[in-house]
Amino acid sequence: MSxxxxxxxxxxxxxxxxxxxxxxVAWLVWPSxxxxxxxxxxxxxxxxxxxxxxxHQGGNVFALTVTGATPDVVTLEPVMPQxxxxxxxxxxxAEAPGRFRTGDVLLPMPGQWEITVSLRGPSGATQHVFPLLxx
Amino acid sequence: MGNSPRGRRTAPLVIARVLVLxxxxxxxxxxxxxxxxxxxxxDVQVAQTLGTRDLTIILRRMDIAPGPLHVDxxxxxxSAPGTLKLRASTAGTTFSETTVRLDDKxxxxxxxxxxxxxxxxxxxxxxxxxxxxxxxIVPARVIPPWEKATFGGFVATGVFLVLGLVVALRVRRPxxxxxxxxxxxxxxxxxITGAMLSASTPPPPAxxxxxxxxxxxxxxxxxNAQMSTVDFSRPPVNLAVxxxxxxxxxxxxxxxxxxxxxxxxxxxxxxxxxxALVHLxxxxxxxxxxxxxxVRVGPGDYRVKxxxxxxxxxxxxxxxxxxxxxxxxxxxxxxVAAGTDSPAEPVPTGAGxxxxxxxxxxxxxEPGTPTTITARFGRADLQPWLGMLGHLIxxxxxxxxxxxxxxxxxxxxxxxxxxxxxxSPGMPGKPDETVAAFGPDVPFTYxxxxxxxxxxxxxxxxxxxxxxxxxxxxxxxxxxxx
Numbered sequence: 001m002s003x004x005x006x007x008x009x010x011x012x013x014x015x016x017x018x019x020x021x022x023x024x025v026a027w028l029v030w031p032s033x034x035x036x037x038x039x040x041x042x043x044x045x046x047x048x049x050x051x052x053x054x055x056h057q058g059g060n061v062f063a064l065t066v067t068g069a070t071p072d073v074v075t076l077e078p079v080m081p082q083x084x085x086x087x088x089x090x091x092x093x094a095e096a097p098g099r100f101r102t103g104d105v106l107l108p109m110p111g112q113w114e115i116t117v118s119l120r121g122p123s124g125a126t127q128h129v130f131p132l133l134x135x
Numbered sequence: 136m137g138n139s140p141r142g143r144r145t146a147p148l149v150i151a152r153v154l155v156l157x158x159x160x161x162x163x164x165x166x167x168x169x170x171x172x173x174x175x176x177x178d179v180q181v182a183q184t185l186g187t188r189d190l191t192i193i194l195r196r197m198d199i200a201p202g203p204l205h206v207d208x209x210x211x212x213x214s215a216p217g218t219l220k221l222r223a224s225t226a227g228t229t230f231s232e233t234t235v236r237l238d239d240k241x242x243x244x245x246x247x248x249x250x251x252x253x254x255x256x257x258x259x260x261x262x263x264x265x266x267x268x269x270x271x272i273v274p275a276r277v278i279p280p281w282e283k284a285t286f287g288g289f290v291a292t293g294v295f296l297v298l299g300l301v302v303a304l305r306v307r308r309p310x311x312x313x314x315x316x317x318x319x320x321x322x323x324x325x326x327i328t329g330a331m332l333s334a335s336t337p338p339p340p341a342x343x344x345x346x347x348x349x350x351x352x353x354x355x356x357x358x359n360a361q362m363s364t365v366d367f368s369r370p371p372v373n374l375a376v377x378x379x380x381x382x383x384x385x386x387x388x389x390x391x392x393x394x395x396x397x398x399x400x401x402x403x404x405x406x407x408x409x410x411a412l413v414h415l416x417x418x419x420x421x422x423x424x425x426x427x428x429x430v431r432v433g434p435g436d437y438r439v440k441x442x443x444x445x446x447x448x449x450x451x452x453x454x455x456x457x458x459x460x461x462x463x464x465x466x467x468x469x470x471v472a473a474g475t476d477s478p479a480e481p482v483p484t485g486a487g488x489x490x491x492x493x494x495x496x497x498x499x500x501e502p503g504t505p506t507t508i509t510a511r512f513g514r515a516d517l518q519p520w521l522g523m524l525g526h527l528i529x530x531x532x533x534x535x536x537x538x539x540x541x542x543x544x545x546x547x548x549x550x551x552x553x554x555x556x557x558x559s560p561g562m563p564g565k566p567d568e569t570v571a572a573f574g575p576d577v578p579f580t581y582x583x584x585x586x587x588x589x590x591x592x593x594x595x596x597x598x599x600x601x602x603x604x605x606x607x608x609x610x611x612x613x614x615x616x617x
Contacts, residue, residue, distance in 0.1 A: 013311060013314060017314065017315070037351065040226045079398055081347075081395070081404065082367060084370040084398060086398040116400075131346070131347030
């Protein structure tokens with residue numbers, strides 16, 4: 001009666017060990033996953049949400065959601081503060097009411113960047129600065 | 136042996152005992168680790184010249200968010216009564232606010248705010264006329280990777296141990312327990328290695344001082360640990376001082392525009408350094424000195440108010456530190472138009488006794504290279520000001536006693552010397568202004584670079600009043616003052 005149980009035990013044991021190892025590895029590795037960077041800022045009439053998928057050296061596309069008021073002109077100005085280097089502003093194009101998207105914005109170096117989003121419209125003009133770490 | 140009747144009977148008992156031991160061990164280890172692993176900040180003290188009041192804002196250390204944020208407001212002698220509104224906000228949205236009543240008696244007033252999440256926050260101050268905002272960071276509970284490895288390893292060791300015991304006692308082929316034993320050794324090795332490496336693991340670049348703080352990098356600073364070898368310093372700043380309607384005898388509104396020396400953009404990454412965002416030293420045409428702490432109104436926009444008593448050219452110097460490290464000094468001038476002039480400040484003396492606002496002070500100058508200047512205040516009841524026992528501003532050489540401000544603006548030497556507070560054993564951190572137990576002697580040592588006539592202003596705090604002792608010292612050609 002017990003022989004069939006005993007033959008199954010090694011399989012059970014090995015699977016338990018395997019599940020344990022996978023669980024521990026997953027727990028250790030979990031927070032380092034990259035993904036979308038989403039940041040919000042409220043100033044004056046505008047609330048801006050900036051999101052960028054896995055910011056990296058090279059071309060990045062920034063998506064902006066503006067609520068509160070509707071701006072006419074939205075530009076994005078990347079600066080690398082440590083290098084003392086500012087890039088020319090990139091326009092963000094409206095793709096739906098309150099939703100804007102830039103073309104490929106070339107970030108030539110990994111490190112700490114500051115992305116300034118400038119909004120201009122009938123409700124006023126504001127500048128929102130978002131820190132961004134580029135890998 | 137594993138399948139003997141005796142073994143079968145004792146096995147549950149053994150397993151139960153091992154489980155209890157494992158639980159006890161994990162509880163003990165877990166407890167100590169939580170106490171060590173919390174990245175809790177220290178108190179942050181920020182001096183602010185808000186309107187006509189000199190305030191010190193103390194943000195008490197906080198361990199966990201959401202939770203209360205205790206803010207102490209220290210008022211100084213001569214501070215007008217009134218109310219001060221405090222606001223905690225993040226990403227431009229106010230989360231909580233409270234009002235602190237200030238009376239005319241100097242001392243500490245407390246307020247309590249709430250914060251709901253770790254990340255970059257701003258503390259807003261509003262006295263009804265003037266506003267200020269102080270950026271600060273609410274820390275997160277961070278578990279470093281080595282700690283995860285250590286705990287994961289110990290937990291896995293315990294599980295493998297129990298598994299091995301079960302296999303050895305209950306299974307027909309007890310040698311299978313070796314698989315569990317192997318796993319236990321591996322897990323133990325991981326745990327011990329993690330614990331041993333903990334002391335030598337470099338900390339990740341700190342959000343706030345090295346990197347721009349975001350919610351993400353405050354929650355997980357180890358995600359950017361590979362950047363820790365980068366030089367984080369940033370370009371120097373440009374300073375524009377503007378006060379178009381400044382007249383002698385009237386309150387002047389001075390605006391400082393601080394911009395990046397490389398991109399021209401407003402600088403919004405100033406760190407609290409020596410208990411202030413900006414230390415602004417102003418020297419009048421006849422040699423009066425102010426040590427003010429402009430308030431931040433917006434990015435690169437700092438403001439301060441003071442009453443210039445005489446018309447003419449004032450020297451202005453701002454000491455500040457940007458994110459990434461390094462303290463810088465930027466100098467400028469300020470023109471004040473004629474209004475109601477006060478009598479000129481008398482030319483100060485050198486070493487010797489004098490009385491400053493009712494306090495007898497004996498200044499001793501020990502000439503040489505370097506020169507040691509000691510102010511003796513009589514009683515050991517001095518308070519720390521800006522985290523120091525005393526401050527000494529040295530400017531010179533200055534020859535024209537009627538144009539001290541203009542001469543100071545171009546003088547080759549402009550120094551800010553500190554007299555430290557001795558660290559009390561067993562007391563972590565620095566004492567704040569409520570501790571009146573220091574002195575009575577305040578020593579400074581400074582090496583004069585060139586001979587000539589120097590103006591010095593020595594500052595220390597007693598009874599919540601900053602005492603300024605002006606001095607004039609002649610440094611002879613051989614470097615030893617008379």
